[in-house]
Amino acid sequence: MIFSSAFNRLKQGLSRSRTQLNNRISKLFTGSVPLTDIMLDQIEETLISADIGVDLSMEIIADLRKNFPLNQVVEMESVIDFLKHNIIARMGSRTFHQTLENKPHVILVVGVNGTGKTTSIGKLAHHYHKQGKKVLLVAGDTFRAAAIQQLAIWSERTGAEIMRKEALDPSAVVYDALQSAIQREIDVVIIDTAGRLHTQKNLMEELGKIRRIVKKLIPEAPHETVLTIDATTGQNGLIQAQQFSMVTPVDHLFLTKLDGTAKGGIAIAIQHKLDIPVKYIGIGEQMDDIQNFDPVSYVNALFEVDEN
Numbered sequence: 099m100i101f102s103s104a105f106n107r108l109k110q111g112l113s114r115s116r117t118q119l120n121n122r123i124s125k126l127f128t129g130s131v132p133l134t135d136i137m138l139d140q141i142e143e144t145l146i147s148a149d150i151g152v153d154l155s156m157e158i159i160a161d162l163r164k165n166f167p168l169n170q171v172v173e174m175e176s177v178i179d180f181l182k183h184n185i186i187a188r189m190g191s192r193t194f195h196q197t198l199e200n201k202p203h204v205i206l207v208v209g210v211n212g213t214g215k216t217t218s219i220g221k222l223a224h225h226y227h228k229q230g231k232k233v234l235l236v237a238g239d240t241f242r243a244a245a246i247q248q249l250a251i252w253s254e255r256t257g258a259e260i261m262r263k264e265a266l267d268p269s270a271v272v273y274d275a276l277q278s279a280i281q282r283e284i285d286v287v288i289i290d291t292a293g294r295l296h297t298q299k300n301l302m303e304e305l306g307k308i309r310r311i312v313k314k315l316i317p318e319a320p321h322e323t324v325l326t327i328d329a330t331t332g333q334n335g336l337i338q339a340q341q342f343s344m345v346t347p348v349d350h351l352f353l354t355k356l357d358g359t360a361k362g363g364i365a366i367a368i369q370h371k372l373d374i375p376v377k378y379i380g381i382g383e384q385m386d387d388i389q390n391f392d393p394v395s396y397v398n399a400l401f402e403v404d405e406n
Contacts (some may be wrong), residue, residue: 111381113363209326220252
């Protein structure tokens with residue numbers, strides 16, 4: 099198995115999900131027992147309980163049924179290995195290796211309020227600041243004073259600069275920030291935006307205006323539009339991602355709060371069902387608790403059996 103520190107941190111972040119999966123599956127394989135329809139149904143329920151999704155769980159069990167004959171003794175390790183390889187094959191092994199070819203590299207972050215958007219921006223700022231990049235945070239959510247204050251705190255924590263102006267049109271803040279970034283040769287600009295999905299028309303108009311302002315100054319930008327999704331909301335996060343992608347173009351997903359849920363399978367469901375790849379995952383509350391999403395490492399960490 100994989101022994102890197104990054105993998106160990108991922109395992110730790112997914113501990114609640116992994117413990118629930120392994121506990122429920124291991125109870126089915128106590129002693130030498132033959133594989134039965136009842137056991138297959140219980141494995142399916144276990145996958146669904148982890149928020150892998152009903153349809154996908156049914157498909158996985160159908161494949162399991164084809165590969166393991168009923169009424170014969172099967173080792174738990176063999177079943178788990180099959181589940182891992184089956185899910186990885188369905189997700190693909192695409193990973194992101196970010197190269198900042200543009201200066202500034204503009205990241206537009208969108209998401210419903212409460213999904214951990216501001217914290218995710220802070221983690222991204224820290225991620226790039228550690229690489230020696232000059233980072234500018236843009237407080238584009240001018241409707242919530244708390245959002246601006248939170249972003250200012252993350253600016254202090256990460257060493258990133260911040261552009262903020264309360265009670266001003268968000269697109270005007272973005273315009274001033276990008277002008278400043280170009281003049282001062284900032285490497286990465288991360289733009290926060292308001293997240294009022296329940297007023298889709300206003301949100302669409304606002305995000306559309308911000309995108310036009312960005313392109314006016316930097317035609318190829320934004321280079322990334324990242325949508326934050328709260329993993330603890332389970333299947334509701336999947337629905338949220340579908341709804342938000344109707345409002346604005348989305349390149350990647352940032353799946354947050356994975357350490358706070360036993361439903362880590364939602365990353366698998368989202369990656370499988372949406373035509374939007376998961377790029378970043380948040381696996382803790384600290385600045386370093388961010389990783390690029392690697393389907394192979396993720397599935398291995400989710401299903402790996404802890405040694406006693």
